[in-house]
Amino acid sequence: MDGVPRVPEVPRVPEQRRPDASVERAPALRFGLLGPVRAWRGEESLSTGSPQQRALLAALLLREGRTATAAELIDALWGEEPPSQALAALRTYASRLRKVLDPGVLVSESGGYAIRGLPEGALDLSVVQDLATEAEKARHTGDLCHARDLLGRALALWDGEALAGVPGPYAETQRVRLEEWRLQLLESRMDMDLEQGCHAEAVSELTALTAAHPLRERLRELLMLALYRSGRQAEALAVYADTRRLLADELGVDPRPGLSELQQRILRADPTLAEPSTPRAEPSSTPVRPAQLPATVPDFTGRSAFVSELGDVLASVEGRVMAVSALAGIGGVGKTTLAVHVAHQARGAFPDGQLYVDLQGAGARAAEPETVLGSFLRALGTADSSIPDSLEERAALYRSVLDGRRVLVLLDNARDAAQVRPLLPGTEGCATLITSRVRMVDLAGAHLIDLDVMSPDEALSLFTKIVGEERVGSEREAALDGVAACGFL
CATH class of the missing domain: 1.25.40.10 (Tetratricopeptide repeat domain)
Structure with missing residues (x-):
């Protein structure tokens, strides 16, 4: 404990090759594995398909550019009991991915597949590795402040559980490995905090x-x-x-x-x-840009009217008083899922960051506003010694810190309007999304939305995205019975 803390050795990640300068790649592909498996072309989100298709993409991204044989991929996706048509399904998934990705990225070779030619920094995992390596170098030079900042940036790239929702034994093994790595990095950063x-x-x-x-x-x-x-x-x-x-x-x-x-x-x-x-x-003079939103759901389905309505409200915040939208509905109706989905789509309109908190309003002990304000102020770069004790002073400082910034605040699972009032930014350019089981009729100026259960078609569509079209197509009646038994929640 008395020595200088060591940054743990990081796992190897796929080799990232620089693109040929003679070939224009605008916009470039990016991939995320430290959360749901996602892909982007520039800022455009790409569909990664069914869970098994995402499992194939993840397995190839984690192969370090090497070819994975069909047998290895079948074992990775299904383990010891693959379906009878596993090889045909694998080829279908590869074909669908090839249509989504840039030409030449997913290649067939020696009876297997590989992902090659990605630009530097195209994978979030490789970015974390680079930051951790820089942190190790900073530690060796005695610059613990910089090393600590680098590890903080690396840890911020985790967007929930790595490979979230990806099936198969290979994904499960990798989830365990990546979680252990995250905890090692976190322990090193905490060690530096104490030093x-x-x-x-x-x-x-x-x-x-x-x-x-x-x-x-x-x-x-x-x-x-x-x-x-x-x-x-x-x-x-x-x-x-x-x-x-x-x-x-x-x-x-x-x-x-x-x-x-x-x-x-x-x-x-x-x-x-x-x-x-x-x-x-x-204290750092560089403004801190929090990115606290939970991972969005890859299988998000329906709610298109609400998505459009909320998106319009959030898109109109520039140059006007802060926008407040409150979603109300029974437990399990999908309030948080919708709010998180909309918040992720609106991130570009809030370049100074996104704050998130679960207010635990439906539980026995709801979160206290002064505690939440303390965590928000720290996330925005306020030193602990500068955070006052009283709720009123913290709320005032919070509004001052947000002045001139464009920040989105997601207050999830609120108990009532009194709990959220101190947490509202109150400045133009900011916006707040609130979810609650009660309707916020006494929250002045709030845009209110009442959320009901999904329609049968939406529920079946969501179920299909989760388990796959083949399964639902062959057992449609059972699938309808299943979603009805869930109350279309």
């Missing part, structure tokens, strides 16, 4: 991370140190006791030596633990 004296700010994030990954001892070690440096020695020791009990109950093992040693150093009040070895970094 630079940001222990108070780190406590809340580490508390949430240890709750999500209770058996990950490195995160618990970092939480113990952050608590100790924040003057919370008893809580730091309680984390150790809880970890020891959990490991004994779940795995029948003791904490690793590093964790036990830290506990003993805390008990001794070891003076070397008290202060970081590197001074706190000066």
Whole structure:
């Protein structure tokens, strides 16, 4: 803990080759694997097809430009029990992808397939690798501030679970690998936070991370140190006791030596633990552009009238008072899915960033506005020491920070209008999308939308996109019964 933190070794990713200068590639292809499997040509989103078709695209992108045989791809997509027409289906998926991608990108070779000739930075995974490599170099030169910033940018490229919704054993293996890599990068960034004296700010994030990954001892070690440096020695020791009990109950093992040693150093009040070895970094003068939207659903279906209506509202914010749109409906009707989909489509109109929070309005303990404002202010680049304590002061600072910026705020699962009022930007050029189970009739100036269940045709279309046309075509009545049993939710 006292030495300079190391950035973990990153996985290899596909080789990215520079395009021939004599060939114009405008706009260029881009691919995303750190979330849903997606493809773009410039800013245009491309259809990646059914789940199995996305699984094929992901498998080829992860092959580092090497050819994957048909047998390898069938095993990757279906495992030990492929369908009888697996080879024909594989060829169909490849043919459909070839029509979507640029000519010459998906090539057939030696009875298999490969993706070649992508421009540099075309894959989000390769961008993360480059940023992590730069962070390692910055660490070696002693510039922890820059290394920490690079890792923060790398982690921001994750858009939810990697390869989200992609079926097959190969995708599952890669999901596990990429999640482990993300956690290693996150641990390194948190380590740098503590080395630079940001222990108070780190406590809340580490508390949430240890709750999500209770058996990950490195995160618990970092939480113990952050608590100790924040003057919370008893809580730091309680984390150790809880970890020891959990490991004994779940795995029948003791904490690793590093964790036990830290506990003993805390008990001794070891003076070397008290202060970081590197001074706190000066606040960055570069405006922070948050990108907090959850991943959109690749199989989004229907709601075209609402998508168009909300899109028009968001597109008209420039030069006018902030736009507020509130979606109301019963649980499971698709409010969040619609709002996230619309927000992603409107990102270009909000170049200064997008903020997101689940307000947990339907739960027993809804999120407190002052807590949300604290996280929003940090996401917008405000130092923790500059964030006031009271709700009124935080709301005022929040509006000041957003002045002159064009930011989209998505407030999901709101309890009522009183909860969201302090979270509204209040300045022109910004917009807010709200989802709630209650109709926000007392929210002044809000554009209200009531969302009902999907129509039978929309529900069946969504079901078809998820399970595939072949399955629904052969069992249409069963598919109709299935979506009806779900209440068309």
